[in-house]
Amino acid sequence: MNTLFLPFNAAAFAQSPCLGDHFYGNYGGSKPVSVFIAPQACISEVGAFGSGTILLDSAGGDDASPKELVWIEEQVIDDKIRIDTFKDSLSTLLQRVSSANSVYLDVQQEVLSTPDHPISILYKSETSALLSLTPEAALSIHTQGLLPPFLRSSTIPASPISFVPVPRDAVKRVSHLLETLRFRADVASLVNSISLPHMQQDIRYLTGEAHDSPLLSRHSFSDGALTAASWLKGKFEGTGASCELRHFSAGFSPNVVCQYNALENTTATVIVSGHYDSRGSFGNTRAPGGNDDGSGTTALLSIARVIGERRVKFRHNVQLVAFAGEEQGLVGSRAYARELRQLDANITLMIQADMLAYHDPNEPAQIGFPDVIGTPEVTQLVANASAIYSPELMIGVTPACCSDHQSFHEQGFPATQVYERAGPILDPMYHNSGDLSDRSGYDLKQVRSIAKVQFATLLHAAGFELPIID
Numbered sequence: 001m002n003t004l005f006l007p008f009n010a011a012a013f014a015q016s017p018c019l020g021d022h023f024y025g026n027y028g029g030s031k032p033v034s035v036f037i038a039p040q041a042c043i044s045e046v047g048a049f050g051s052g053t054i055l056l057d058s059a060g061g062d063d064a065s066p067k068e069l070v071w072i073e074e075q076v077i078d079d080k081i082r083i084d085t086f087k088d089s090l091s092t093l094l095q096r097v098s099s100a101n102s103v104y105l106d107v108q109q110e111v112l113s114t115p116d117h118p119i120s121i122l123y124k125s126e127t128s129a130l131l132s133l134t135p136e137a138a139l140s141i142h143t144q145g146l147l148p149p150f151l152r153s154s155t156i157p158a159s160p161i162s163f164v165p166v167p168r169d170a171v172k173r174v175s176h177l178l179e180t181l182r183f184r185a186d187v188a189s190l191v192n193s194i195s196l197p198h199m200q201q202d203i204r205y206l207t208g209e210a211h212d213s214p215l216l217s218r219h220s221f222s223d224g225a226l227t228a229a230s231w232l233k234g235k236f237e238g239t240g241a242s243c244e245l246r247h248f249s250a251g252f253s254p255n256v257v258c259q260y261n262a263l264e265n266t267t268a269t270v271i272v273s274g275h276y277d278s279r280g281s282f283g284n285t286r287a288p289g290g291n292d293d294g295s296g297t298t299a300l301l302s303i304a305r306v307i308g309e310r311r312v313k314f315r316h317n318v319q320l321v322a323f324a325g326e327e328q329g330l331v332g333s334r335a336y337a338r339e340l341r342q343l344d345a346n347i348t349l350m351i352q353a354d355m356l357a358y359h360d361p362n363e364p365a366q367i368g369f370p371d372v373i374g375t376p377e378v379t380q381l382v383a384n385a386s387a388i389y390s391p392e393l394m395i396g397v398t399p400a401c402c403s404d405h406q407s408f409h410e411q412g413f414p415a416t417q418v419y420e421r422a423g424p425i426l427d428p429m430y431h432n433s434g435d436l437s438d439r440s441g442y443d444l445k446q447v448r449s450i451a452k453v454q455f456a457t458l459l460h461a462a463g464f465e466l467p468i469i470d
Helices: 011-015 086-100 135-143 168-180 185-191 196-207 223-237 294-309 331-342 376-389 405-410 444-462
Strands: 002-007 023-027 033-038 054-056 068-074 119-124 128-133 151-155 242-246 255-260 269-275 317-323 347-353 366-370 394-398 415-418
Touching: 002 119, 023 405, 054 119, 068 086, 068 135, 086 119, 086 128, 086 135, 086 151, 128 135, 135 151, 168 347, 168 376, 185 376, 185 444, 196 223, 196 294, 196 444, 223 242, 223 255, 223 294, 223 317, 255 331, 269 294, 269 331, 269 444, 294 317, 294 347, 294 444, 317 331, 317 444, 331 405, 347 376, 347 405, 347 444, 366 376, 366 415, 366 444, 376 394, 376 415, 376 444, 405 415, 415 444
Parallel strands: 269 317, 269 347, 347 415, 366 394
Antiparallel strands: 002 033, 002 054, 023 033, 068 128, 068 151, 119 128, 242 255, 255 317
């Protein structure tokens, strides 16, 4: 088998159906590449794909010992907070992995390793690398918090995944919403009901800053994440939702999936989501995740609270979902999106909220949208809703990519993401144990403004009714 990297292009799947059957996901952040592990016969036309194509002779060595492939990429960060080059960060990671697994690795020699070595670098660019690791070494990256703060890891799945282009009919539905979007006083009344004091209570519980919170970490493999999942389930159920803790992989905390059933007889569903798992600093057990992504989770809770207090009933089904496993490579959302695709679910649109709270005081309050991965029509719909219901936000695009919306985009569901900035990551506490809400630059008012946008889009897309007051 050969490993093939192509610059992401949905047309490639139509050009080579065989390649589509050997697709293992999109990686690489702002410059995504599609990874295929395919037989030679499948890639005979590889030259037709042009520049940026990379072909490796094998996917992981010729030894008989089992290996896992792990993609490592540098997040797109502002130079103001850069502390290391990608090369230095990768070297740090490899040293930590080798130490954690009692393996000698001469990083200075950049050992591309003999095939039987527990750690092999199969591919490296200026901002990403593909590693072949023993299962124990791969697991240690996730469970022992070995990643430097600005690196992200994703385990390449053991079997191919489907890439399903968003169907034209699904895009047309969103386009109709876009064409008919207008200011509505009842929508404005609902979104303006989002309570800042309640949001502060929620984020302080999630970060462990509140005196009554037992949480030190919401890392996907921690007990704290299990506690947080149960707490979130109870909060959402208190607003009238039906919730499930959906387990997807051994050791991971579950996805929290909550639904408000439709008034009408329809399968159409609108999803608004965030991820509640977190990362901290290397060597520190605390992972408060106040911004990443306690902010997106708090936005979900604020929306749910208004739904319950104002007794909103939706014409179409609505799901509020808090994912786990995002920090390990979108593991929870990929499992859920794949499940929905197998069920042929009728998803109108999906909006992921990830990192909403950091606001440089020298910049205006902002809302950022993905520049590559996502459905343009959904992005435009949410951007228009922002202009109508949160005009205080400057609208733009961000290369900081990608969150759980990517999982849905790959399964052919219309999806986008909302983010705190029209630019790269600027939060100095990104993937840091200092990611608390009580710090300079943490702006809960900006979180509320973006939550209003998510809620407004949800109300327009799902349709709703309010109780008649005599």
